[in-house]
Amino acid sequence: MTKYNTFTLDNGMRVIHLPSDSQVVYCGIAVKAGTRHERSGEEGLAHFCEHLTFKGTQKMSAVQIINAIEGLGGEMNAFTNKEDTVFYCAIQAKHAKKAIGVLCDIVFGSTYPQTEVEKEREVVCDEIDSYEDTPAELIYDEFENILFEGHPLGHNILGTSEQVRQYTSEDAQRFTSRYYRPDNCVFFLSGNIDRKTIAASLNKMVEKKDRPELQKEQDVAALANERTEERLFIRQRGTHQAHVMLGTRAFAGSDPRRWALYLLNNILGGPGLNSRLNIALRERNGLVYSVDSSMVSYSDTGMWSVYFGCDPADVKRCLRLVRRELDKLMQKPLSPTQLAAAKRQLQGQLAIASDSREQFALDFAKNYLHTGKERDLSDIMRHIDTLSSSDLQDVAQLLFAEDRITTLIYQ
Structure with a gap:
């Protein structure tokens, strides 16, 4: 079992520390502030604030912030998601105190100077323009907005x-x-x-302040559980290739059924070239360059989807092949041999992925931010081991039913 140190400072900040013999430290601050926390008229503001947080504090200018970490050979970055914003860096362990100080200063002490706001607006607008020129990425946001219409989770992260x-x-x-x-x-x-060094550095840098109670997030349950209107959306975008996405709302991060979907998703369209959709659409029929399925679990809901790009003339045929693979999983349970092979493949992928210390640090940070639980690989493996063929079939029958699937096509 992974051995973490976890504690809470007097200022209310929670800390999670994974000891390691490595002389490279991965550290950061995960903030529960993402797209879903934006109020009406604030679309894209969470991401914009992520950019601006690097643009100056009472102690450092934007250039000084960059040089504070990169001048020591380290790297600093950030990203915004639907439910969080994360600032993080990689640096030699001997410079860890410096990294902690810089991270705390930008997150809790940024001044957001108007001159920097005006410059960064155009940087973000260029990012938006580039994104809108990439239909293979843009379709994900529009699809999520269709599934979560009327809720901030459907907002485009960039605005x-x-x-x-x-x-x-x-x-x-x-x-x-x-x-x-x-x-x-x-x-x-x-x-x-060591834990004492971390606690002392954080207590020195972050003051306790009395602030209003945090605003409660808008509950997805307030939306209709299922779309009852149109389920096929076609957008004329004049693209050379047709881009297709289909899927449905799925399970929250606390729902135990997400483990069955996790395995089903990997069987269908995971990273392996032996995924069922890749075999059906590419290897046997040569209809696509790539096809994949994905799932995401939020605090109170989730989403599962399939994406592929193909020649416009092949869209209907590709959709029929996808439907056939979904029907197979709904109608016939996996054999013991198939189930064992699927578990073995997913567990192997997880073991290899966890060997990336930076990504693992980001994963356990976000898990602790949203659930208060420590991310343990052996526990994940155990959940996968306990899955049965009937568990997978039950979830397939619930989520993959034709009348539940929404489809979005760019052509």
């Missing part, structure tokens, strides 16, 4: 250029004052640093 160009320093300060606070964050570290 729109028109919206971003309206944001000011005051907007950034308002949003971050609500969410960039110790009691709404997790500090995480993987590396050869």
